[in-house]
Amino acid sequence: MPKLTISDLKPGMRLLKPVTNPSGMVLLTDGLELTEGLIDRLRKMEIESVFVRGGNKLTRPKDVLLSELDYRFKKTETEPQMAVLKRILADHIAGLYEDDGL
Amino acid sequence: MMDYKTLRREIENIETLPTLPSVLHKLLRVIENPKVSLEEIGNVISNDPVLTTRVLRAVNSPIYGFPGRIASINQSLVLLGVNLIRGLLLGVSVFEAMKKALAGLWEHSVGCATAARIISQKIGLKEPEEVAVAALLHDIGKVIFSLKFPADYERVLEDVAQRELFVFQGEKEFFEINHADAGGWIAQKWHFPPALTEIIEYHHKPHLARQVPVPTAVVHLSDILVRARGFGFAGDPFVPAIHPQAWELLKLSEEDLEVILRELDDSLDVAGDFLALG
Numbered sequence: 001m002p003k004l005t006i007s008d009l010k011p012g013m014r015l016l017k018p019v020t021n022p023s024g025m026v027l028l029t030d031g032l033e034l035t036e037g038l039i040d041r042l043r044k045m046e047i048e049s050v051f052v053r054g055g056n057k058l059t060r061p062k063d064v065l066l067s068e069l070d071y072r073f074k075k076t077e078t079e080p081q082m083a084v085l086k087r088i089l090a091d092h093i094a095g096l097y098e099d100d101g102l
Numbered sequence: 103m104m105d106y107k108t109l110r111r112e113i114e115n116i117e118t119l120p121t122l123p124s125v126l127h128k129l130l131r132v133i134e135n136p137k138v139s140l141e142e143i144g145n146v147i148s149n150d151p152v153l154t155t156r157v158l159r160a161v162n163s164p165i166y167g168f169p170g171r172i173a174s175i176n177q178s179l180v181l182l183g184v185n186l187i188r189g190l191l192l193g194v195s196v197f198e199a200m201k202k203a204l205a206g207l208w209e210h211s212v213g214c215a216t217a218a219r220i221i222s223q224k225i226g227l228k229e230p231e232e233v234a235v236a237a238l239l240h241d242i243g244k245v246i247f248s249l250k251f252p253a254d255y256e257r258v259l260e261d262v263a264q265r266e267l268f269v270f271q272g273e274k275e276f277f278e279i280n281h282a283d284a285g286g287w288i289a290q291k292w293h294f295p296p297a298l299t300e301i302i303e304y305h306h307k308p309h310l311a312r313q314v315p316v317p318t319a320v321v322h323l324s325d326i327l328v329r330a331r332g333f334g335f336a337g338d339p340f341v342p343a344i345h346p347q348a349w350e351l352l353k354l355s356e357e358d359l360e361v362i363l364r365e366l367d368d369s370l371d372v373a374g375d376f377l378a379l380g
Contacts, residue, residue, distance in 0.1 A: 016371055053371065068332055072341050075268070079343035088356055089330050092363045 005049045009039045017051035062097050066090060109277065113246055113284050114291045132191070135293075140179050143187055147175050156194040157187070164369035165215040165234050167223070182231055185295050189235035192292075196245050203248030204259070206335025211238050213333040216369045217324035220362050222317070225352060233317045236301040237324050239289075243281030243302070244337060246288055247273065262338050269337030270306060282306050309347040319348035331363065333370060 004013075011034055019028040019042065027045070028038065034052075042050065073086045104112070132138050132146050147153050154175055161178045162171070172178050179187055193211070200208045218237035222230035247255045254276065262272035270280040277284075286303030294302075297314040301321050304311045311318035323344060328334065330341045354362070 051371070065332070069330075072330060072332060072339055075266075075340045076343040080346055081344050081349050082341070084356065085326070085330060085341075085344065085359070088359050088363070092331075092360065096367075 003049045004052050006039065006043050006047065009034055009042070009050070009052065011035050011039065014053040015050060016053045019047060019050050021045075062094065065093050069093065106278065109279070110287055113250060113287050116246055116250060116288060132188070138184065138188070140184055143184060143191075144175055144179055147187075147191070153191075153194070157190065160190055160194050163212070165212060165219060165238065166231050167219055167369075185298075186231055186235055189232075189239055189294070189298060192242075193235065193238045196242065199245050199249055200241075203245045203255075204335065204337055207241060207244060207337070208334070210328060210334030210336040211241060213328035213331070213366070213370060214238070214240060214321065214324040217327050217362070217366050218320050220365045220369070221320045221324060221352070221354075224358060224362060225316070225320070225354070227317065227320070232297070233301075233320050236298050236317065237321045239285075239298070240302055240305045240321050240325065241281060241285070241336060242288060243283065243285030244269070246284050247277070247281060251277075259337060266340075267338065268340055268342060280306070306342065308345050308351075316351055319345075319351045322348045323352060323354075327359075327363070327366070331366065 013034045015028060015030050015032045015034070018026045018030045020026050027047075028042075032038070069086065069089055073082065076082045077086055132143060147157055157175060157178060158172065160166075161182060166182075172181060182190070200211065215234040215238035219230045219234040222233045227233060244255075247258075258272045258276045259269070261267070261276075262269050265272075270282070273280040282303055282305055286299060289299040289302050297317065300311050300313050301318045304318050305321050305325060308315065308319045308322040325336070326341055326344050329336060329339075332339075
């Protein structure tokens with residue numbers, strides 16, 4: 001899930017959705033990169049969880065995701081277009097990990 | 103297994119099932135009636151707080167692409183139209199059955215609906231939401247199998263897992279029809295709009311679609327992309343081959359597919375609340 005509890009947040013993650021207080025006032029805007037200080041502030045504000053970009057994708061190593069991709073394509077990768085599609089998916093998955101460092 | 107005619111009758115009589123969610127029971131009367139008015143549908147939904155919540159959550163979900171902007175059932179009906187709401191009602195009312203039929207099928211269906219909406223917008227289809235609803239319901243046949251023949255279907259799924267088959271292969275071996283056939287029967291029985299029926303029936307054979315070949319190809323590709331991305335579970339983990347005619351028809355470039363995948367990820371990132379819908 002892209003919604004992570006505060007204890008799972010790491011510096012460098014980016015907010016997918018703004019963090020608001022119960023009355024809807026924006027405390028942190030979306031796209032903001034989290035730092036130790038900000039995570040600490042969230043904890044003090046007693047916010048339980050926030051939406052993080054890529055929160056549901058990057059919890060597992062890239063190699064695992066790519067070998068799962070191999071497995072999923074194993075019945076059809078020799079069919080027309082399927083090799084292309086698989087390469088696009090592999091690039092896409094690899095790209096998620098590059099984005100993370102931005 | 104029983105003969106074809108008996109099987110069809112059994113499947114079509116799904117509304118007599120005691121295991122069917124009670125809310126769906128009530129709704130079937132509305133869904134089955136092709137002449138139902140906006141007002142009647144609105145009343146049925148508004149009189150049921152659980153249903154109201156579900157419909158509002160669904161119309162505001164990433165499936166449709168106007169998240170958070172629809173506040174009332176009336177607004178939903180006006181924006182999406184009766185046919186779409188009929189499909190959507192079925193979607194939100196079978197989701198428990200979907201979850202029970204197959205862990206991951208609901209996620210797969212929402213993923214497909216979202217992908218179908220994104221692809222439809224990309225290629226400039228006029229009714230992306232309609233294609234999204236068709237994608238949400240494309241695997242309804244699996245729910246029907248699981249509701250109607252729970253023990254048999256479980257055996258089919260086990261067999262599929264053990265022999266590493268596609269789920270439609272295992273279904274065909276056992277029932278002599280697959281979930282797309284079963285879904286097509288039930289869609290006809292429930293008087294779904296012809297386009298919706300055709301998409302459900304031909305999502306694995308998009309080249310046979312006559313009325314709505316492009317939307318059918320869109321749902322076919324959505325199913326493939328969502329499986330390829332590894333989102334949800336549709337009965338087997340494998341990516342089916344894309345039909346060459348569907349590929350030709352959609353004319354998507356590699357760049358288009360990259361953009362579609364990124365948009366799909368972003369949409370599904372915020373879909374968490376809707377996926378957990380209860």
